[in-house]
Amino acid sequence: GENxxxxxxxxxxxxxxxxxxxxxxxxxxxxxxxxxxxxxxxxPQLIIDIRSNVGEKKDQRIAVTLNxxxxxxxxxxxxxQPEDSAVYFCAASGVxxxxxxxxxxxxxxxxxx
Amino acid sequence: DAxxxxxxxxxxxxxxxxxxxxxxQTENHRYMYWYRQDPGHGLRLIHYSYGVKDTDKGEVSDGxxxxxxxxxxxxxxxxxxxxxxxxxxxCATRQGQETQYFGPGTRLLVL
Numbered sequence: 001g002e003n004x005x006x007x008x009x010x011x012x013x014x015x016x017x018x019x020x021x022x023x024x025x026x027x028x029x030x031x032x033x034x035x036x037x038x039x040x041x042x043x044p045q046l047i048i049d050i051r052s053n054v055g056e057k058k059d060q061r062i063a064v065t066l067n068x069x070x071x072x073x074x075x076x077x078x079x080x081q082p083e084d085s086a087v088y089f090c091a092a093s094g095v096x097x098x099x100x101x102x103x104x105x106x107x108x109x110x111x112x113x
Numbered sequence: 114d115a116x117x118x119x120x121x122x123x124x125x126x127x128x129x130x131x132x133x134x135x136x137x138q139t140e141n142h143r144y145m146y147w148y149r150q151d152p153g154h155g156l157r158l159i160h161y162s163y164g165v166k167d168t169d170k171g172e173v174s175d176g177x178x179x180x181x182x183x184x185x186x187x188x189x190x191x192x193x194x195x196x197x198x199x200x201x202x203x204c205a206t207r208q209g210q211e212t213q214y215f216g217p218g219t220r221l222l223v224l
Contacts, residue, residue, distance in 0.1 A: 032212075034212050034213075043215040043218055044156070044203070044215050046212050046214070049212055099207070101212075103155055104155070105154075
């Protein structure tokens, strides 16, 4: 079945710098890749997603890139701000998993003032 | 937040007692999920439902059962709670091939 690996587990960046979180997946049939942000004590919330027919998607300071050949996708956050501090989860799904999300382990992003 | 509520939001119980958590959605989504979240383990799927009375096990289903008698409600039952089931429990829903939306979570402490 599908397996998703996420790195790094913790990422500390200076406010204003960029942050990149990477995920790899194993099932080439996966075609949907969402990213969730979970603030302390809150529920995971979708921040951006990408489907396999697209290589990149942007939404203001957040972007996701997908490399289907290498089977990895990345979250890019530019001009980081204190409110970006959270745990970020990647996930993958496709017909082989009946569109159930297979989750990465999460990355704790710390924004240093 | 896709109209998902969970009850109770917080619960303290004793080892050996039964506990039922409720997830209620107003979006008429077909799929519903129960996850648990523990430090160092991310989100782990307990059980899921793909329709009324249609449920299946996830990766950590031992000690848990579920029921779905109506589209809008998905119940998670701990038949005899243990301290290892202390966790934060999230319900989620999905429609078709779209993404999952999460409820606010239930914090369960088993003493």
